[in-house]
Amino acid sequence: MKLLPESKCDVMKKMILMLAVVVVSATTFKSTAQISVNINLGSQPAWGPAGYDYVEYYYLPDIGAYYYVPTRQFIYLNNGNWIYANSLPSRYRSYNLYSGYKVVINEPKPYLRHSTYQVKYAKYKGVKGNQGNNNSNNKYKTYKSHGNGKGHGN
Numbered sequence: 001m002k003l004l005p006e007s008k009c010d011v012m013k014k015m016i017l018m019l020a021v022v023v024v025s026a027t028t029f030k031s032t033a034q035i036s037v038n039i040n041l042g043s044q045p046a047w048g049p050a051g052y053d054y055v056e057y058y059y060l061p062d063i064g065a066y067y068y069v070p071t072r073q074f075i076y077l078n079n080g081n082w083i084y085a086n087s088l089p090s091r092y093r094s095y096n097l098y099s100g101y102k103v104v105i106n107e108p109k110p111y112l113r114h115s116t117y118q119v120k121y122a123k124y125k126g127v128k129g130n131q132g133n134n135n136s137n138n139k140y141k142t143y144k145s146h147g148n149g150k151g152h153g154n
Contacts, residue, residue, distance in 0.1 A: 044069055047097035049104065057110050059103040061121040063092050066111050067102075075111050082111050101127045 044055055045067070058067040065076035065088065073084045076092075088095065101124040103117075110117055 043072070045072070045097070047102075049102055052104055054106065055104050056107070057105040059105050059110060059117050059121060060095075060097075060100055061103065061118075061124045062100045062126065063088070063095055064114070064118060065092070066105075077114075099128045101125075 044052070048055065048058060048069075055069050057069065059065075060067065063076070065074055067074050068084070071084070073086060074088050075082055075084055076088065077083070078089065083089075101121075103121050103124070105117070
């Protein structure tokens, strides 16, 4: 079988088809990238500090516990083990989540470096109001606490 040379029209059709595939692929990639932006503003607890569009963990220096925002669970030490729970244990029943100091930590599993955070934020034990932000570049932002002052760990 003898192959015939492609006409200019056939070459143009192939080029247009290839261009269409590239444009569709680029649009699909861009849409996917835009969808993957993570904002968890709606899932943050009412007692959390205002002004953040994303929070992974709160560290609560008054009680040495953490709150993991994506699963809405507290993480605290109990007999040398880290416990994940929907509420704080009874030993913290008098702790007020609205007025206690909270540090935003956007790093994976900060409780595994608990001694570091415990030392770094020891000066905030008993402090009410302003909040610290420990983001990846270690700059701090302060925001006033909000809430009705009646929130408790239980």
